Amino acid sequence: MHIEPGLVADGKIWLSYVTAAAAGGYALNLAWQGVRERGPLSVIGRSAVATALVFAFFEVLPHYPVGVSEVHLILGSTLFLILGAAPTAIGLALGLLIQGLFFAPFDLPQYGMNVTTLLVPLFALSALGRRIIAADTPYVELKYRQALALSTSYQAGIVAWVAFWAFYGQGFTAENAASIFSFGGAYMLVIIVEPLVDLGVLAAAKSLHSLKSLHRLKGNALFERRLFEPA
Numbered sequence: 001m002h003i004e005p006g007l008v009a010d011g012k013i014w015l016s017y018v019t020a021a022a023a024g025g026y027a028l029n030l031a032w033q034g035v036r037e038r039g040p041l042s043v044i045g046r047s048a049v050a051t052a053l054v055f056a057f058f059e060v061l062p063h064y065p066v067g068v069s070e071v072h073l074i075l076g077s078t079l080f081l082i083l084g085a086a087p088t089a090i091g092l093a094l095g096l097l098i099q100g101l102f103f104a105p106f107d108l109p110q111y112g113m114n115v116t117t118l119l120v121p122l123f124a125l126s127a128l129g130r131r132i133i134a135a136d137t138p139y140v141e142l143k144y145r146q147a148l149a150l151s152t153s154y155q156a157g158i159v160a161w162v163a164f165w166a167f168y169g170q171g172f173t174a175e176n177a178a179s180i181f182s183f184g185g186a187y188m189l190v191i192i193v194e195p196l197v198d199l200g201v202l203a204a205a206k207s208l209h210s211l212k213s214l215h216r217l218k219g220n221a222l223f224e225r226r227l228f229e230p231a
Contacts, residue, residue, distance in 0.1 A: 050091020
């Protein structure tokens with residue numbers, strides 16, 4: 001997911017700075033809560049892992065431009081389940097920034113829009129998780145329909161934000177609407193594939209959790225605590 005250059009004119013792009021700053025501030029607040037709960041090394045370690053994975057996802061996994069944006073396999077809900085909300089948010093922001101600085105400088109003007117589009121649906125996913133997952137349920141014990149709901153909600157949020165930026169930048173014209181629908185249609189493939197990845201990762205985590213020799217994974221600083229333990 002990369003907003004196409006020029007989609008939002010320079011005179012309007014200020015809004016993306018505001019939304020990105022708000023999303024970044026909320027991510028830092030979550031990170032501070034994580035530091036108080038598990039210490040700085042855990043948050044830094046999981047954020048570093050998330051950053052490396054996000055960068056690899058953007059650079060290695062298939063991606064192609066369609067309509068107003070670019071279709072990516074982001075795997076944001078997978079990272080959320082394994083690493084937690086704050087490290088995933090930091091990883092998405094830093095991974096995207098590193099890619100822009102060293103491989104795609106033409107994307108830097110759209111950085112605020114891209115960060116907002118990735119982070120706000122992540123926070124919504126986290127809120128949804130608190131509503132549909134009981135506090136005494138570790139993530140490895142999620143029902144598949146719950147994991148599917150988390151995955152699809154994240155992808156739907158991304159599509160909604162891309163559509164917002166497109167309408168904000170280009171207005172409600174027939175041509176713009178057609179480009180948005182083209183992107184949304186192509187993104188259906190991601191909405192189908194990413195939940196399957198989440199379900200596969202969840203099944204693997206359950207398998208690891210069932211092996212007594214791997215119970216030491218509980219409390220491991222490089223995993224989200226909720227993955228193996230209740231809230």
